[in-house]
Amino acid sequence: MSEARQHQRQISLGAFLMETGHHIAAWRHPDTHATGGLDYAQLAQIAERAKFDAIFFADSVSVRDTHLPSLSRTARADHFEPLTLLSALSVVTSHIGLVATVSTTFNEPYNVARKFASLDHLSGGRSGWNLVTSSTETEAHNFGFDKHPDHALRYERAKEFHDVVTGLWDSWDDDAFLRDKASGIYFDPDKVHVLDYRGKHFKVRGPLNVARSPQGRPVVIQAGASDAGKELAAQTAEVIFVAHQTLDEAKHFYRDVKGRLARYGRRPEHLKIMPGIFPVIGRTQQEAQDKFDALQDLIHPTVGLQLLSNMSGGVDLSKYDVDGPVPELPETNGGKSRQRLLLDLARRDNLTIRQLYLRIAGARGHQQVIGTPQSIADQLQQWFEEEGADGFNIMSPWLPGGLSEFAELVVPELQRRGLFRTEYAGRTLREHLGLPRPENQFSESTQAAQVAQTA
Amino acid sequence: MSEARQHQRQISLGAFLMETGHHIAAWRHPDTHATGGLDYAQLAQIAERAKFDAIFFADSVSVRDTHLPSLSRTARADHFEPLTLLSALSVVTSHIGLVATVSTTFNEPYNVARKFASLDHLSGGRSGWNLVTSSTETEAHNFGFDKHPDHALRYERAKEFHDVVTGLWDSWDDDAFLRDKASGIYFDPDKVHVLDYRGKHFKVRGPLNVARSPQGRPVVIQAGASDAGKELAAQTAEVIFVAHQTLDEAKHFYRDVKGRLARYGRRPEHLKIMPGIFPVIGRTQQEAQDKFDALQDLIHPTVGLQLLSNMSGGVDLSKYDVDGPVPELPETNGGKSRQRLLLDLARRDNLTIRQLYLRIAGARGHQQVIGTPQSIADQLQQWFEEEGADGFNIMSPWLPGGLSEFAELVVPELQRRGLFRTEYAGRTLREHLGLPRPENQFSESTQAAQVAQTA
Numbered sequence: 001m002s003e004a005r006q007h008q009r010q011i012s013l014g015a016f017l018m019e020t021g022h023h024i025a026a027w028r029h030p031d032t033h034a035t036g037g038l039d040y041a042q043l044a045q046i047a048e049r050a051k052f053d054a055i056f057f058a059d060s061v062s063v064r065d066t067h068l069p070s071l072s073r074t075a076r077a078d079h080f081e082p083l084t085l086l087s088a089l090s091v092v093t094s095h096i097g098l099v100a101t102v103s104t105t106f107n108e109p110y111n112v113a114r115k116f117a118s119l120d121h122l123s124g125g126r127s128g129w130n131l132v133t134s135s136t137e138t139e140a141h142n143f144g145f146d147k148h149p150d151h152a153l154r155y156e157r158a159k160e161f162h163d164v165v166t167g168l169w170d171s172w173d174d175d176a177f178l179r180d181k182a183s184g185i186y187f188d189p190d191k192v193h194v195l196d197y198r199g200k201h202f203k204v205r206g207p208l209n210v211a212r213s214p215q216g217r218p219v220v221i222q223a224g225a226s227d228a229g230k231e232l233a234a235q236t237a238e239v240i241f242v243a244h245q246t247l248d249e250a251k252h253f254y255r256d257v258k259g260r261l262a263r264y265g266r267r268p269e270h271l272k273i274m275p276g277i278f279p280v281i282g283r284t285q286q287e288a289q290d291k292f293d294a295l296q297d298l299i300h301p302t303v304g305l306q307l308l309s310n311m312s313g314g315v316d317l318s319k320y321d322v323d324g325p326v327p328e329l330p331e332t333n334g335g336k337s338r339q340r341l342l343l344d345l346a347r348r349d350n351l352t353i354r355q356l357y358l359r360i361a362g363a364r365g366h367q368q369v370i371g372t373p374q375s376i377a378d379q380l381q382q383w384f385e386e387e388g389a390d391g392f393n394i395m396s397p398w399l400p401g402g403l404s405e406f407a408e409l410v411v412p413e414l415q416r417r418g419l420f421r422t423e424y425a426g427r428t429l430r431e432h433l434g435l436p437r438p439e440n441q442f443s444e445s446t447q448a449a450q451v452a453q454t455a
Numbered sequence: 456m457s458e459a460r461q462h463q464r465q466i467s468l469g470a471f472l473m474e475t476g477h478h479i480a481a482w483r484h485p486d487t488h489a490t491g492g493l494d495y496a497q498l499a500q501i502a503e504r505a506k507f508d509a510i511f512f513a514d515s516v517s518v519r520d521t522h523l524p525s526l527s528r529t530a531r532a533d534h535f536e537p538l539t540l541l542s543a544l545s546v547v548t549s550h551i552g553l554v555a556t557v558s559t560t561f562n563e564p565y566n567v568a569r570k571f572a573s574l575d576h577l578s579g580g581r582s583g584w585n586l587v588t589s590s591t592e593t594e595a596h597n598f599g600f601d602k603h604p605d606h607a608l609r610y611e612r613a614k615e616f617h618d619v620v621t622g623l624w625d626s627w628d629d630d631a632f633l634r635d636k637a638s639g640i641y642f643d644p645d646k647v648h649v650l651d652y653r654g655k656h657f658k659v660r661g662p663l664n665v666a667r668s669p670q671g672r673p674v675v676i677q678a679g680a681s682d683a684g685k686e687l688a689a690q691t692a693e694v695i696f697v698a699h700q701t702l703d704e705a706k707h708f709y710r711d712v713k714g715r716l717a718r719y720g721r722r723p724e725h726l727k728i729m730p731g732i733f734p735v736i737g738r739t740q741q742e743a744q745d746k747f748d749a750l751q752d753l754i755h756p757t758v759g760l761q762l763l764s765n766m767s768g769g770v771d772l773s774k775y776d777v778d779g780p781v782p783e784l785p786e787t788n789g790g791k792s793r794q795r796l797l798l799d800l801a802r803r804d805n806l807t808i809r810q811l812y813l814r815i816a817g818a819r820g821h822q823q824v825i826g827t828p829q830s831i832a833d834q835l836q837q838w839f840e841e842e843g844a845d846g847f848n849i850m851s852p853w854l855p856g857g858l859s860e861f862a863e864l865v866v867p868e869l870q871r872r873g874l875f876r877t878e879y880a881g882r883t884l885r886e887h888l889g890l891p892r893p894e895n896q897f898s899e900s901t902q903a904a905q906v907a908q909t910a
Contacts, residue, residue: 027634027641034634034641061565063626063664068644075641078632078666081573087542088577108561110516110597118536122543141660142565171518177533179482179489184755186482186489186530189523205596209518211533300639 011384011419012272012391012433013411014099014241015047016056019075021398022278024307024361025298027075029398034075040085041092043400050407051421053432054097054128055089056221056241056393057082061106062138066314070306083115090123097429099128099221105154106134106143109164110204116218117169117210125214125428129165130221130241133158135338137314155228160199162220162236167195169217171207173443193442215430216437225253225337234260238435239272241393243338243365245345250275250388272390272433275383276366279376280397281405288370295397296358304357311360312339322354341365366395373409380410381419466839466874467727467846467888468866469554469696470502471511474530476853477733479762479816480753482530484853489530495540496547498855505862506876508887509552509583510544511676511696511848512537516561517593525761538570545578552884554583554676560609561589561598564619565659571673572624572665580669580883584620585676585696588613590768590793610683615654617675617691622650624672626662628898648897670885671892680708680792689715693890694727696848698793698820700800705730705843727845727888730838731821734831735852736860743825750852751813759812766815767794777809796820821850828864835865836874 016022017040020032027034047055063077071077082100090098098119102112112129119127133154134140140148149157176191195206222229222237233240234257244250258268280295282288305318320327326346342365346356369376383389396402414420430437439446471477472495475487482489502510518532526532537555545553553574557567567584574582588609589595595603604612631646650661677684677692688695689712699705713723735750737743760773775782781801797820801811824831838844851857869875885892894901 025639028636028639030636034636060664061569063647063662065647065649065662068647072642072644073639075634077642077647078627078664080576081569081665083539084542084570084573084577087539088546091543091546106563107566108598111562114516114536115539118539121535122539138660141658143563144658172533179530181483181485181489184480184483184528184753187527187532189527192518192520192523192532194520203596203599205517205593207518207520209515209533210536298639 008418009390010421010434011380011414012274013050013052013420014054014056014274014391014393015043015052015403016058016241016276016393016395017043017399018058018395019079019399021402022363022395023295023397024074024303025295025300026398028298029295029401031401032398039400040080040089043403044089044093044096046400046403046407048093048096050411051424052096052394053391054099054429056099056130057085057101058130059101059103059132060136060139061103061134062136062142064136064138064310066138067302067306067309070300070302073300073303083119086127087119087122090119090126095126095424095427095432097126097128097219097432098123099130099219099429101130101132103132103134103139104158104161105149106139109161109202110168110208112161113165113168113208114210116165117208117213120213120215120218121210125430127213127215128219128221128239128429130223131158131162131236132223135313151226152228155224155232157201159232159235160201162232163199164195164197164202164204166217166220166236167197167441168204168206168208169212170440170442171195172212173440174212174216177211191443212440215428216440219429219433219435225341229337230257231260233257233271234266235264237271239274239433242273242275243341244275244367244388245341245348245365247383247386247388250383251386254387254389270435272435274391274393275389276363276395277380277392278363278366278368278395278397279402279406279410280368280370281373281376281402281409283372285371285375288372292368292370292397296361299358299361304354304361307361308342308353308357311365312342315339317353320353323352326351326353326356338365363395373413376410377413377417380414381417384419463873465876465889466835466869467729468505468507468875469509469511469729469846469848470498470507470858471513471696471731471848471850472498472854473513473850474534474854476857477818477850478750478852479529479758480750480755481853483753484750484856486856487853494855495535495544498858499544499548499551501855501858501862503548503551505866506879507551507849508846509554509884511554511585512540512556513585514556514558514587515591515594516558516589517591517597519591519593519765521593522757522761522764525755525757528755528758538574541582542574542577545574545581550581550879550882550887552581552583552674552887553578554585554674554884556585556587558587558589558594559613559616560604561594564616564657565623565663567616568620568623568663569665571620572663572668575668575670575673576665580885582668582670583674583676583694583884585678586613586617586691587678606681607683610679610687612656614687614690615656617687618654619650619652619657619659621672621675621691622652622896623659623661623663624668625895625897626650627667628895629667629671632666646898667895670883671895674884674888674890680796684792685712686715688712688726689721690719692726694729694888697728697730698796699730699822699843700796700803700820702838702841702843705838706841709842709844725890727890729846729848730844731818731850732835732847733818733821733823733850733852734857734861734865735823735825736828736831736857736864737825738827740826740830743827747823747825747852751816754813754816759809759816762816763797763808763812766820767797770794772808775808778807781806781808781811793820818850828868831865832868832872835869836872839874
């Protein structure tokens with residue numbers, strides 16, 4: 001590999017793992033292990049052997065049991081809590097990043113800061129936090145709320161939550177712990193920092209009872225696509241997971257978000273944008289299409305309709321003609337950006353309700369790519385080179401087969417093109433993503449450097 | 456081993472793990488690894504090879520930085536968050552129980568129920584929850600409180616918290632998940648239960664988004680020794696960790712708590728009482744004493760005084776003559792039972808402040824046992840046979856050496872006497888402890904059985 005190639009911009013890859021796979025009927029696929037005890041160690045190791053940057057787990061804090069007849073036909077009701085799961089997976093992997101979703105609406109920042117710092121220590125610098133605000137009523141009902149907190153309020157709280165967590169991660173200088181048996185000094189008292197945060201939503205004194213972690217701070221990921229979500233991401237995110245249907249949409253989003261960074265003193269390369277991709281891979285286009293059609297055939301109609309309701313933030317379409325056009329959706333409090341995404345999709349392709357649910361049944365609004373390893377690599381390369389994406393979050397239709405195929409067929413194609421690593425160059429998630437290790441905002445050396453810079 | 460011996464009452468053993476050990480100066484011991492990255496996998500495996508029932512982690516959600524000169528001379532400021540740590544340890548162990556402390560004051564029950572259920576699935580039925588209400592001001596300050604919530608209020612909240620968590624653990628019947636690919640039915644909608652809890656402190660709908668776990672419910676442990684603590688334990692605990700100085704005290708506590716069970720319809724053998732034991736082991740009594748004295752010599756005076764202040768719930772003794780008598784302590788809000796424990800100890804043995812802090816520096820109010828393997832086994836046997844204890848939580852002075860010595864010298868002695876297992880008979884923590892697997896309180900079969908019983 002030439003020197004030039006080593007330093008060129010490279011694609012980042014996340015493996016978004018979900019039960020038996022991202023297709024709503026994946027658990028019925030003959031090759032999935034629908035045991036509820038799916039071997040996540042195997043999945044993590046497939047992704048690590050293929051040199052993925054990270055594995056990623058979504059999360060919700062409820063059973064969406066508003067429609068049991070459909071829910072009971074999916075593998076969506078029960079799943080591992082991601083931080084406990086990723087802590088276990090840290091032991092059976094050595095390099096791959098470990099990203100868990102945790103809501104800012106239903107947690108306390110001190111607890112969240114601790115858990116990700118602890119996972120960062122356990123894993124030698126591989127933890128990442130996907131910061132979400134949550135969006136469903138069923139979640140609110142498990143935490144004392146009658147209805148879901150307002151969208152704007154959730155984002156205001158999320159920003160404060162982020163500031164508290166990152167502040168707590170800087171509670172200790174990197175070299176605070178001396179552990180000098182001879183003198184009896186365990187840590188240097190001048191290198192611990194009391195945060196004393198007082199905001200509208202939180203009052204948190206600190207310091208955190210965990211030493212500064214190998215990455216300095218775990219990587220912060222976000223997924224909001226609303227305007228409030230994009231602005232929060234521009235201020236605080238280091239990776240964005242996002243759903244796009246077209247390259248134009250992706251490029252527009254990419255320019256928009258990267259353009260917001262300067263006002264927060266941030267550089268474009270310090271925020272990685274990674275759209276979700278739902279790949280169905282065949283030796284021929286027809287073989288890929290046949291695989292997809294076989295999965296679609298496993299969707300029960302009640303499941304499809306209800307999925308559409310869930311994706312639109314609670315709107316009930318069961319009273320409309322399933323083969324008629326998609327009606328205007330009344331705006332609800334939860335998940336505004338996803339409603340817009342669905343409506344745009346239906347209008348663009350003139351879809352019936354049934355066609356719409358079949359369309360999103362696989363990728364849930366993300367980009368489906370059905371083709372050969374070459375054609376899929378072509379599309380990823382185009383999105384990457386035309387600045388629609390810095391990388392991709394791979395949402396395999398079924399597991400483990402869909403991920404193995406991607407690892408064995410598409411990854412080598414990207415590597416041949418010089419677009420993706422063949423070995424890990426570092427050991428931390430930050431190193432994989434090319435993100436700098438943040439200086440401690442409170443350490444005297446950082447503050448001295450800032451004074452020198454402004455002087 | 457005779458049939459009779461197999462069925463006789465057996466001692467339960469927990470390995471209470473804490474950084475470099477329970478002695479406040481343990482980190483300075485030449486054989487400890489004071490790296491902050493102590494190999495907990497090694498410790499868990501030592502305990503598992505010795506057939507301990509469980510490893511146990513305490514927790515606090517703050518740095519007790521009220522006195523940095525002393526804190527900075529201890530290994531008490533930073534530690535792993537226990538649930539992430541135990542999830543990782545579940546992978547490198549196969550039988551031993553995994554007990555984490557989590558506060559009911561600073562968490563939401565839905566999150567706690569999920570994490571322990573998730574760990575129970577990950578570990579094949581080995582998780583246990585040490586339910587505490589927390590007791591320090593520094594913790595309160597990390598969660599928006601100006602001062603620590605009142606003792607009575609914390610216990611009221613703890614009882615509700617427990618009821619929500621155990622209710623959520625029964626969200627699904629054991630056989631709810633069919634995962635039948637042919638029919639497309641993933642779970643039986645008649646076997647999911649909505650809790651819909653509405654109390655003074657919590658309003659939680661449920662159901663939990665985790666299937667019923669291998670143990671049915673993770674084991675519930677408690678440690679409160681106040682009257683409110685004992686009453687809560689009698690209602691809800693399956694194991695009590697407790698601190699006693701004398702066998703008389705232990706027997707009184709044992710009779711008291713076991714006597715409270717009947718009014719809640721519980722049997723005495725379904726609550727295990729396990730005092731903490733701090734063993735210092737030598738081939739001779741003198742060798743054991745020398746080991747202990749060497750540790751005591753490593754305590755800096757500022758550390759000793761401050762430890763006393765922490766143990767008494769924030770009372771400052773630094774203005775008194777360190778070689779004078781212990782003054783009456785003003786009653787504070789935090790940790791009433793620990794204050795009483797300390798005062799009783801000082802009065803009983805007529806101790807100066809310095810003598811008192813040296814006395815508790817090792818075992819923090821728990822029973823120190825300094826002797827040979829035989830004499831230590833004698834004492835455990837006596838406490839066990841005279842019903843002062845069902846088992847013991849072993850607080851090794853320094854790690855890993857103190858635990859290895861207990862495993863290699865004391866455990867074989869207990870086994871020779873027929874008091875402790877030589878192999879695990881089961882795979883779950885409940886099986887090790889001899890606790891029944893609870894029926895699901897909401898399943899139709901349980902309710903039908905209850906109706907039949909009362910008819």
